[in-house]
């Protein structure tokens with residue numbers, strides 16, 4: 097849902113801006129309890145969330161995951177609830193959650209069975225998914241019981257994790273479910289797609305968040321893998337839509353340093369924040385971390401942006417960055433992330449952060465202000481550690497380098513083999529700028545790469561240099577805003593630079609790359625300012 101706000105500018109003028117839903121925050125049952133949940137357990141967790149004051153810092157959703165199903169009524173098809181785990185059904189639980197001023201979330205599957213039915217031997221959860229029951233179940237969940245959120249899993253629609261041998265098309269299933277939710281008349285229900293990979297750009301029209309990886313577990317390797325899989329997905333977040341890095345394992349078995357990295361990076365990436373531990377036995381240090389309002393503010397920032405990689409060091413440490421409050425403004429969030437097993441000092445200059453006039457930064461974990469005298473933000477970061485800052489300059493330096501791995505790919509998806517489907521993808525290449533390129537652009541006009549945020553301070557002619565590498569034939573097609581294509585011949589193999597002088601407008605421009613033949617790997621674009 098988005099709310100239109102009218103902001104008075106002056107007595108006679110007003111501009112409208114949109115305030116979007118920020119990432120979902122709350123608690124979910126799966127990580128600690130799997131299918132072993134009950135009405136009293138869920139209500140106790142909701143009570144604890146309020147007693148601990150977690151609601152007052154933004155955690156508002158209590159989400160019941162897999163485990164509540166009790167089959168279907170044979171004649172009416174009505175969904176039944178588990179006879180011993182939820183003997184009085186779900187309505188009293190949801191009423192209790194709502195009476196606390198919280199919102200309630202539920203779980204289902206896009207196919208016939210749930211994942212717990214397949215993987216956790218929850219035999220009763222067969223035939224309980226949304227397949228063929230979209231309207232009936234959505235009416236029950238959202239009109240009758242009053243749920244406010246639904247996570248829709250995919251085991252039952254995936255031939256390999258269900259009791260049928262055929263598989264469905266995720267786009268068709270989730271679109272049907274989204275339409276059934278809308279048909280209930282509720283426009284405030286949040287739909288989370290759980291297809292364990294970035295599903296495709298279609299998902300933006302269907303859901304408010306989507307899982308981008310397989311399931312998290314409370315081990316460092318799992319947290320590190322999920323961060324790694326999300327580093328180049330920032331183009332697909334924003335405007336109230338979010339990449340979901342999975343529910344939090346904070347407060348379980350990770351070390352204090354790892355818990356901190358896990359939470360801080362989820363905040364930087366604007367991932368939903370769903371606590372996954374037992375709230376009735378929470379340690380004080382866990383509560384402290386989960387209530388770090390300076391980190392939460394990054395996650396709940398109205399721009400809803402996901403941080404991107406600003407710098408990758410030869411040691412494989414990262415600097416992540418995103419704008420806060422205003423796009424292209426002078427306030428930015430910066431994370432120094434060390435996924436390695438050794439300690440490193442990680443440094444970034446104000447210039448690399450596109451800022452001028454930086455004299456101080458705010459450490460959002462230590463809650464201290466630090467002076468910056470030499471224009472360098474630097475910290476010793478232990479193995480698996482992260483340090484996070486907000487940093488403000490006096491001027492934003494216009495950007496001239498646009499990495500391909502920060503661009504939006506119109507056909508991007510991670511479900512199918514991109515070579516087989518002919519869709520573009522991000523690809524690590526050590527010799528490339530930023531260590532990444534985009535491969536497989538072209539074949540069809542819509543399989544393009546877009547830099548949607550090419551920013552210049554003045555109208556005028558600018559030379560664009562495009563660095564590409566790898567085998568190619570035909571022409572690259574360069575489109576600026578809605579202008580006709582400029583053809584750039586690309587024959588050859590090694591690293592090469594293609595140039596063209598184009599007209600850019602003051603403010604934000606879109607530069608789009610497509611191809612008439614086999615496109616080379618696209619490394620980066622330089623706008624000569």
Ligand code: GLA
Nearest residue numbers: 126161162211212249290311
């Ligand atoms: C899948 C999801 C998990 C959880 C379980 C429930 O594995 O990815 O997050 O919902 O199903 O069975």
